[in-house]
Each structure stands twice: as C-alpha cells, then as structure tokens.
Amino acid sequence: MRYINVAINLPVKNLFRQFTYALPPQFDYIGAGWRVIVPFARKTAEGFVVGEAGTNLPQPENYKEVQDVIGAEPWFDEEMLEAARWLAGYYMCPLAEAMRLFIPGKSSIKRHAVYGDDGKLLYYELENRLKEKTQSCYAITESGRQALAAGNNRAKAQMAALEILNGAARELTAKELEAEGISAAVLRTLVQKDWCSRSEQRVLRDSYAAKSSVKQSFNLTDEQQNAVDAVSKAIREKRQEPFLLQGVTGSGKTEVYLNLTAAALAEGRQVLVLVPEIALTAQIVKRYQSWFKGNIAVVHSKLSASERADVFYKIRTGEAQILIGVRSAVFAPFSNLGLVIIDEEHDQSYKQEERPCYHAREVALHRAAYFGVPVVLGSATPSIESYYDAIMKRYTHLRLTGRPNGQPLPKVQIVDMRKELQEKNFSVLSRTLQQELVRTAAAGEQAIVLLNRRGYSTFVMCRDCGETITCPHCAVALVYHEAGKAMRCHYCGNTMPIPDECPKCHSKRIKFFGTGTQKAQEQIAALPEVKVLRMDQDSTLRKFAHEEILSEFGSGKYNVLIGTQIVAKGHDIPNVTLVGVLSADSALNMPDFRASERAFSLLTQAAGRAGRGDKPGHVILQVYDADNRTVQLAAAQDYDTFAQEELERRRELNYPPYAAFLKITVWDKDEARANATAQELADFLQNVAKDMDGAEVYGPFAGIIGKVRDLYRVNVLVKSAEIGVFKQALWDSPYRDMKNVYFDVDPFNVL
Ligand code: ADP
Ligand code: ZN
Ligand code: ZN
Numbered sequence: 001m002r003y004i005n006v007a008i009n010l011p012v013k014n015l016f017r018q019f020t021y022a023l024p025p026q027f028d029y030i031g032a033g034w035r036v037i038v039p040f041a042r043k044t045a046e047g048f049v050v051g052e053a054g055t056n057l058p059q060p061e062n063y064k065e066v067q068d069v070i071g072a073e074p075w076f077d078e079e080m081l082e083a084a085r086w087l088a089g090y091y092m093c094p095l096a097e098a099m100r101l102f103i104p105g106k107s108s109i110k111r112h113a114v115y116g117d118d119g120k121l122l123y124y125e126l127e128n129r130l131k132e133k134t135q136s137c138y139a140i141t142e143s144g145r146q147a148l149a150a151g152n153n154r155a156k157a158q159m160a161a162l163e164i165l166n167g168a169a170r171e172l173t174a175k176e177l178e179a180e181g182i183s184a185a186v187l188r189t190l191v192q193k194d195w196c197s198r199s200e201q202r203v204l205r206d207s208y209a210a211k212s213s214v215k216q217s218f219n220l221t222d223e224q225q226n227a228v229d230a231v232s233k234a235i236r237e238k239r240q241e242p243f244l245l246q247g248v249t250g251s252g253k254t255e256v257y258l259n260l261t262a263a264a265l266a267e268g269r270q271v272l273v274l275v276p277e278i279a280l281t282a283q284i285v286k287r288y289q290s291w292f293k294g295n296i297a298v299v300h301s302k303l304s305a306s307e308r309a310d311v312f313y314k315i316r317t318g319e320a321q322i323l324i325g326v327r328s329a330v331f332a333p334f335s336n337l338g339l340v341i342i343d344e345e346h347d348q349s350y351k352q353e354e355r356p357c358y359h360a361r362e363v364a365l366h367r368a369a370y371f372g373v374p375v376v377l378g379s380a381t382p383s384i385e386s387y388y389d390a391i392m393k394r395y396t397h398l399r400l401t402g403r404p405n406g407q408p409l410p411k412v413q414i415v416d417m418r419k420e421l422q423e424k425n426f427s428v429l430s431r432t433l434q435q436e437l438v439r440t441a442a443a444g445e446q447a448i449v450l451l452n453r454r455g456y457s458t459f460v461m462c463r464d465c466g467e468t469i470t471c472p473h474c475a476v477a478l479v480y481h482e483a484g485k486a487m488r489c490h491y492c493g494n495t496m497p498i499p500d501e502c503p504k505c506h507s508k509r510i511k512f513f514g515t516g517t518q519k520a521q522e523q524i525a526a527l528p529e530v531k532v533l534r535m536d537q538d539s540t541l542r543k544f545a546h547e548e549i550l551s552e553f554g555s556g557k558y559n560v561l562i563g564t565q566i567v568a569k570g571h572d573i574p575n576v577t578l579v580g581v582l583s584a585d586s587a588l589n590m591p592d593f594r595a596s597e598r599a600f601s602l603l604t605q606a607a608g609r610a611g612r613g614d615k616p617g618h619v620i621l622q623v624y625d626a627d628n629r630t631v632q633l634a635a636a637q638d639y640d641t642f643a644q645e646e647l648e649r650r651r652e653l654n655y656p657p658y659a660a661f662l663k664i665t666v667w668d669k670d671e672a673r674a675n676a677t678a679q680e681l682a683d684f685l686q687n688v689a690k691d692m693d694g695a696e697v698y699g700p701f702a703g704i705i706g707k708v709r710d711l712y713r714v715n716v717l718v719k720s721a722e723i724g725v726f727k728q729a730l731w732d733s734p735y736r737d738m739k740n741v742y743f744d745v746d747p748f749n750v751l
Contacts, residue, residue, distance in 0.1 A: 002028065003057050004066070006047035007096035008040055009103075013355070014737045016094045020053045022063040033074030033081055035103075037067045048076065048099045075103065079370050080333060086366055092727060092736070092743040093356040101356065102331040104308035136174045137201045138187060140165035144195030157186045158195075165196055169549055173201075215290040218255060218404065223247075227256050227398040232263040234374035235339055242365060244345075244390040245378040247400030248409060248637065249608025250572075253378045254284065256400075257341045258291050260376065265292070265321055269338020269373075273324045274360055277301050277349035282547050283572065284343065285324055292322055299325030299332070327352065327360035330367070337371045340364045345377035345386060346601055348748055357744040361386075380608060380639070381601040384594075384650065387643045388657040410579070410610040410617030412635040416626040417583075418464060428520045433580045433620050434527060440578045441529040441559040445615065447578035449562040450606050451520055459589040460487055462502035463509040466625030468589045469499070475653060477589040490591045491717065491750060493701040520582055521562055535563035568606035574613030581606050584621035585631050592750065593655045596630045600642050603634035654694055656746070660723040663744040664716045664730070665703065671712045674740075675700060678714040681735060685718055688729045695720035717750055 002023045008015055021038050023030070030036070034049045044067060057063065076084070080102055088098035140148075140162060148162040161182045165172060174184065190196040220228060227245055234241045247253045261271045273288070275281055281300050288296050297311045297320040308328075314320040316333040323332050327350050342350070342361055350360040361377070368375045377386050377395070390397040403409070415430040425431055433449075440447045459477045461468045469478050471489035478487035478496060488495045502510045525532045535549045553561045554573050561567055587599035603621065611617020623631050633642040651658050664681055668674035678700030689695040696719045703713035718726050727745070735741050 001025075001060065002055050003053035003063060004031075004049050005051045005053050006036060006038055006066075007050050007094070007099060008038070009035075009046040009048060009096050009100055010040075011097075011100075012094075013097075013742070014094070014739050015096060016737060018050060018095065019047075020057075020063055021047075022060060022065045024065050027066055027069050030069055031074070033076035033078070035070035035075050037070065039064045039067060046070065048096060049074075050081065050095060050099075075333070077333070077335070079367070082370060083363065083367050087356065087358055087363060090362070091356045091358050091745050092731065097356055101328070101358070102333070104305055104312050135201060137171040137199050138165060138174070138177065138190075138196050139168075139171040139199075140196050141194055143193075144190065147193075147195050157183070158190060161186050161190060162195060169552075171199070171201070218252075220255065220259065221252065221400075221402075221404050223400045223402070224252050224256050224259075224404070227400065228259045228263070230396065230398060231256075231260050231339075231374050231376055235260070235264050235267060235269070238338075238372050239374060240369045240372045242368075242375045242377065242389070242395040243398055244382055244386055244395045245376050245398045245400070246382055246387075246390070246639070247378065247380060248403070249380045249605065250403045250407070250612050251380075251400035252404045253343070253400060254287060255404075257343065257376070257378065258287065260339060260341065261288070261322060262291065264338035265295075267338055268336070269321075270315065270318075270334050270336050271322045271338060272329065272332065272334065272340045272364070273322065274329060274340070274342045274350070274364060275324060275326060276344045276347035277326045281324065281326070288322065288324060295320055296322045296324060299323065299329035301326050301328075330360045330363045334367075334371070337367070338373050340368045340373065340375040342375065342377050343379075345379045346381055346383040346597075348598075351746075351748045353744075353748065355742055355744075357747065359746060362746075381604050382639075382643075384597050384643060384646055385657045388647060407611065407614075408616060409637050410607055410619045412607055412619040412621060412637065414584075414626050414631060414635050415620055415622045417622050417624050418466060418626075421463070427523055428582060429523050429580075430620070430622050433622065436578050436618065436620060437524065437530055437560060437580070438527050441527070441531075443577075445559070445577040446553070446556070446573065446575045447560045447580065448567050448576055448606070448609050449520070449524060449560060450567050450579070450581045450602075451562065451564050451583075459591070460498055460510065461589065461624065462505060462507055463511070463624070464507035465502060465505040466585070466623070466628075467502055467504040467510075469496070469503070474593075475649075476593055476595065477591045479591045488701070490701065491593075492698050524560055524562060530560050531558045532560040532562055533558040535561060535567055565602065568602055568609065572612050573609070576609055576613075576617070577611055577615050578618050578620070579606055579610040580620045580622070582622050583624070584634075585623040585625050585628050588628065588630055593650070593653070594748075596642075596646055596649075600630050600634050600639070600646075603631070604637060604639065607634070607637065654696075654719065654721070659694070659719050659721045660745075661747055661750055662718040662720075662723050662726055663747040663750060664718070664735075665742045665744065666700070666714045666716075667711045667740045667742070668714075669711055674712040674714045677738075677741070678716055681741070682716045684733065684735070685716065685726060685729070688726055689718070689720070692720065692722060692725065695722070695726075715750075 003020050004023050005018045006021055007018050030049060032049050032051050036047050036049055037044050038047045084095060084098040084102060088095045144162050145166060148159065148166055152159055164180050191198050231243055245253055245256060264271045275284055285298055297314045299308065299311055312332055315323050323329055342364060345361055352358050365375055389395045415432050417430060420430050437447055459468055460480050469487060470476060471478055471492065471494050473494060474489055474491040476491060478489055480487055486495050486497055499510060501508050521532065521534060524530060533549065533553050581603060584603055587602055588595050607619040610619050621631060621635060666674050666678045682697055682700050685697045689697050699716040700714045703715050720726060730736055
C-alpha cells in the first residue's frame, strides 16, 4: 500500500500541516498534483496530493483511505507545485491556500460536489451553473426618480437602492445590487411600487468573442526595434531574463508586446500578458485580436468560476497560446510558457490585498524563472522597486523615450489654487481650466477632468500655504481620526492634536480636507457648451460600466469626461486634447511611504491621456502647493529624476527597496483581547529585532478602519532589510497557527 500526503482544500487560515492517507490500489495511478476526495473531520473534503509518504507505514489503521480521485489528470504539474510551495513560504500561508489560487473557482468546486447513492462523487454543481443563462436586471423608473427626489427618512434602504439605481449607467443585476447591500426584499418592494423595473436578461459568456478589428502595421521605431530584438533573443535562447521596458505614455509599448508575442508564438510557445484590473482589458484584447484572432484566452475580474475553468482549459490543452488577464491569470496551467508581459507593472491591482497577499509580478517572475523565459515589465512610471532593479542591472533596462509619430508630450501647466482663492475665485475650477474647457468644447475636442479624491478628508492641510501635517518620525502624512479628534501616524502610532494654526504660515485656515466632487461636476456642467459624463471607481457596481462609459465618451456625444483615478488609466481616445487634474497634489498626502510614487504615476498617466491623436495636448494641474517637487517633476514628465530622488529619500529613511515591510494584523471581536495579542506579538518581534541592525517594530496600533464587521483590527508592522529573519521567527512560533493572526508580506498599504 502507498501512502500520500494531502493538503486539505478548506478555506481555513491555520491549516498549515498536511495529512497522510492510504491510497487504495485502484487509485495507484495517481501521484503528486492530483486532486482527491478524502475523509476529513467527520466529513469529506477536497485535497491536493503534494507528495509520497512512503509505502507500508507501520500501524496502517491510523490512516484513512482516499475516497475518490477528481479529474482524469493531475491539476498541478511539477512546476505549479513548486510555484505553490514557493508562494506559501514567501507569503506565509498554508500550502493548500496557495494551491487554491491555481484552481478556477476555488471553493465552488468543492462546495457543490454532488454524490451518488453509493457515496461516490458524480459531478460538480459547477457544470450545472454553466447552464444558467438569464438574470434579473433592475432599472429606476420615472416615478422612482420622483420618489428619490422627494426623499423619505423612514425608508432608508429603499432610498439607498434608488440612489444606486439612479447613479448607474445601465440596468443592474440583482447580484450587483446585492454586493451594494441591497436586499431582494427591498427590490421586490421597489418593483411593487413601480419605482423600478425588472427584466430577465441573457448572460453573455464571452464578451470578447464577437469583436474583431483590422491589424495595423507600422515600421517599428529604432527604440521599439531594439527592445523587440533584445527580448526576442532571450525568447529564442530560452533565457530567464527580466526586462524593464520604460516607455513614456503613447511610446508604443503595446506595439512591442504584440511583436514579442508573435516571436514567442513562432517558437511554438505560450505567452502570458498581465494587465491591471481596470477597463483596459478590452482595449488590449482588441489589439491582440487584430493580430492573433482566436488564439487568445482572457481572464478578467468578472469571470465566473466556470468561465475561468474554460479559460484555464484552453491554456492547458494549448487550444489558446495567449492568455491576457488580470492578476489571477498568473496562476494559469501553462505547459509551454515562452514569455511573460506585465503591462503597467507598477499598478497596485497586481497585489492581492486579501490573503494570501501575493503580488502577481513576483509570482510571474518566479514562474518565468522556472520555465527559463524572459519577463517584460512595461510602464511609463515603473515601480521604484523595479526601477531600482534595473539600475542595479538585475533587470535589463529598455527605453522608449519618444512617441512613434514624433508627437510631443503634452504641455503641462501648474495652477496655484491659493492664488485663485486670494483673487476671490471660490470655484473648485481655476479660471484657466474653465477657459480651456470652454475652448476645447467649442473646438469640437474633448477633455478629461480627474478628481483626485484619494486621501481626502483624512489628512490635515493648510488652505493658505498648502502645508500638510506629517509625522516627524516617518515623513508621511498624519491621518485625521474623527474619534478623538486627533491626528495619528499609521507607521509609528505617534498621535498629535490638531493644531489651531498652521505651523508654517500661522494661518488659522487649517483643517481636514473636504471633497467637492459634486461641486466640481456641477460647476463643469454649468459651463457653456459643455456636456459632461461621469465615471467613478468607488463602487464595483460602476466598474461594470467602464467600457460602456468609455465608448460613449469616445463616440463624441459628450465633451468632458469627469472621474476619479480610473479616468487617468491608459485609454486611448484620440480627440482628447485637454486634461485637468483637480487637487493634483492631494495624492501626496496619503499616509503612505509610496504617496509620492503614486502621485507621480497618477499625474503622468493622466497627462498621458492628452494629445494622443494628431492635435497636441494640454494638461492643467491644479495644486495647493505649487512648489512641491513631485508635482513639478510630474509636470516636467521627468520620471528618471523623480525616481532617483525618491530612491535617495527611501535610502535615508530605510524604506523599500532598501528594506522590506511585513504587516501582521490581529482580528478579534474583543478589542482588549485584540490589543493584548498584538502587544504580545510586538514584544515577540521586538525581541527578534533587538540584535539586528536597523530593524524596526511599530505598533500595535489600530488599522485605519479600526473595526470591520464587528471585528477589531490591530496591526503590528516590521521594517527590516532582513525581513526573512522575522518571517522565519513567526513561522516557527505559535502565531503562525493562530486563527486570527494574518500576515501581509510586502504590504501595499501599511495602514
Ligand atoms: P503605449 O502602449 O506605450 O501607450 P501604444 O502601443 O498604444 O503605446 O502606441 C501609441 C500609439 O502609437 C497607438 O495609436 C499606436 O497604434 C501608435 N504606434 C505604435 N507604434 C507605432 C509605430 N512604430 N509607428 C507609428 N505609430 C505607432
Ligand atoms: Zn499654512
Ligand atoms: Zn510616525
């Protein structure tokens, strides 16, 4: 009899160990990488076979038997198993949890297993779900709009539902509404009152299938050709080599990706293209389709488990050679990978914020190394970490310094909003921006206005001189806390009262910052000839509508597109000649050591939207602190200087890439217990840190949202150039197995 080790696929945080089962002779054909059904804790569970435990173990009665085998082949090959093991170790999660990432529809497969009378597994409900073809959709009616306008304090849930329906650009499904906290009961009531309509609509399985377009061919520029040659060589030689493709906005990076993809296909190999989790997928897919027709599978963030299963199947069987997808696509079962491309490699959506908190770029680099293939990291504003790796020559640095048609980068103008105030312009729009919006509309051109809302109302700023209050120890903005009316540093926990006057200019007009989003929209709409369309990223709900909104805007019915961060991302709308950014410096005030990096990237991306057609672009950055270095460098579109100065600052403060962070979060419904556990943890880590050079342990302190769903959240943060020592100490400690202790390695948010 053989015995095998199995990782149990249950979403249990602390299931770090594996279990040994006996393998009945009829299943003797399976080995590591197969999925099995095993008895576990008086029930059955899905398990992943991770290795052999030997043959003829003593006391065989101690081991239960594998009940069944899932699938006709192992899901994990040697490479995938290795990647899962690495991920579990690096990101400090159970192996099963890492392995779940590679399975389409993690839990639905398990939960919906259907058994026959003989107790044998028959099939999975997953397959049934493929038949689901319609869904209920809701839209607000005219009387619903009236009811909303009239308002009703005693029907808050109904009003909230109407508000959402009213703000949506199209009909919404019950599921989307549910995600917004709208219950089926409320929807029934609304339909009864005729405040909203309900219809059954077909669910489209493949939203990309129908679209196709004509392939454009260009002669590559010298820089493009150079990049294509360098990477193609690595593809042909099957060489593991990371490349940083640093190219200004509109420099033709996508054109390079397409040529490289063709080169990999010519070698008979597969290509993974990762894209950020935003509406951009459609644009890149379209360009890929014009080159490679149906040889493409797509993973986007709204795929169901069964659709994801289809996509993975195409890659596994080689039915498709190219996979384009958001971060989870990095787990696809490639058999013959030849190239990985990561577009907008700096983008934050590559980092998963729920456990396991992996970064898709790191996983991609790891898998590519195993396959021995090149990785191309593309961006106009690379992450500081990647830039550092490039200048340290760990990545090969490729550059696209100009736009292919010789078109200049847009002209960027900084407008000082303090002067506007002094000169009695109380609008959120500067006079320059107002004039330019009107001029643009009159000329039949289009404009994008970015409301930089990130960080609003959490930081304290002087309205007169633009000074923000930062922590003297950590050089990040202090966060305003409503409770306690104090400011707190989320790195070191330092708390300070809100000053009565500005420490720099002594103005009394110092306060936490308010939004003005609504105001901006109204003021823009009031300008002559301006028809404004709005796009927002705050709710997942509206995320659905991005593509529709973009194509609506692209069609020319509107001349101004207004929105938050999302409007800054890489869409290519040739008629856009003006970009305005309101509070362009507010992203700098995030309580985050990456605040400058993010602000720089956002402003550069936003500026890159202007002048992509034949007409030159004009960008207006409205700021409160016109002297700010990051804003000035962004206006000059001088990434290299920015990155070098930022690296210098990070080196002085010992921030990544010179050190790494590890965040440990304790959740507990009892606040005192959460704090006590976190305090013990902090003491434990302090003890590790005491013999180490430059290692710091911060906290415990409450998370920025200190309490979520009645669970208190308390963080401890470690910063060290040798973070591995802390990881090992925790791994060997009882904290690893504690149900309510979570690890985030290289956190994006240290809050
Ligand atoms: P990026 O991905 O760097 O933003 P794109 O690949 O989207 O840039 O290219 C920007 C624009 O330039 C696109 O409209 C593209 O079709 C065009 N383009 C790209 N390469 C060339 C080239 N070699 N010659 C002419 N036009 C090009
Ligand atoms: Zn001041
Ligand atoms: Zn601090």
